[in-house]
Amino acid sequence: MSEVLTNSIQDYLKHIYDLSAEGHPASTNDLAARLGVTPASVTGMIQRLANTIPPLVRYRKHQGVTLTPEGERAALEVIRHHRLLETYLVQSLGYSWDEVHSEAEKLEHVISEEFEARIAAALGNPIRDPHGDLIPSADLIMPKDESVLLSSLKRNQEAVICKVQSQNTDLLKHLEGLELVIGARVKTIEVSPYDQVMKLQIHGRKGFAVLGPAITNKVFIEILHKG
Secondary structure, three states, X not given: OOOOOOHHHHHHHHHHHHHOOOOOOEOHHHHHHHHOOOHHHHHHHHHHHHOOOOOOEEEEOOOEEEEOHHHHHHHHHHHHHHHHHHHHHHHHHOOXXXXXXXXXXXXXXXXXXXHHHHHHHHOOOOOEOOOOOEOOOOOOOOOOOOXXXXXXXOXXXXXXXXXXXXXXXXXXXXXXXXXXXXXXXXXXXXXXXXXXXXXXXXXXXXXXXXXXXXXXXXXXXXXXXXX
């Protein structure tokens, strides 16, 4: 590969992967918002990545950008680093799940493949990170995610929390205070038909949690009982 994968390039590839995960090209405006740069800067970078040998992205003006197979492998490599590092920081160094993202962002670009392999082995080759995000395998295949949004639960259904799709520190602390963490078992008591506010019973916790869509659309579950 002729292009050196700088930290900046790795960040672009990682965010393009994330934004296009549902099969739609990532827009320059969405990338600009994610990366904190101007749309013009994004356009310049993705044109550069489209012209590497081999190309890392496919780009058509006004139609967004997707990764080539080479770009996807590079993205999955840095995603694997990031999620293994988050897991290591929580399990081995005592970090909380709301502290690890920024630390992993710094370290993901610099660890060697040997260090990655040793972390994975020491952790028992985990499948999910502390937020429940799936970790790409050592051969850079992303496992299939069959979780669904908490907001999709109906009355009397039971589920297990398996992922929280947010790096917002305050939200993660709030969820931890509610004991609404990865592995928590919940049952829907009520769902408002007007504003989708949910009243949940959390296994092992007294009382109920009342959550609106701002939270229930960021929490993913595995349904256990369909009511």
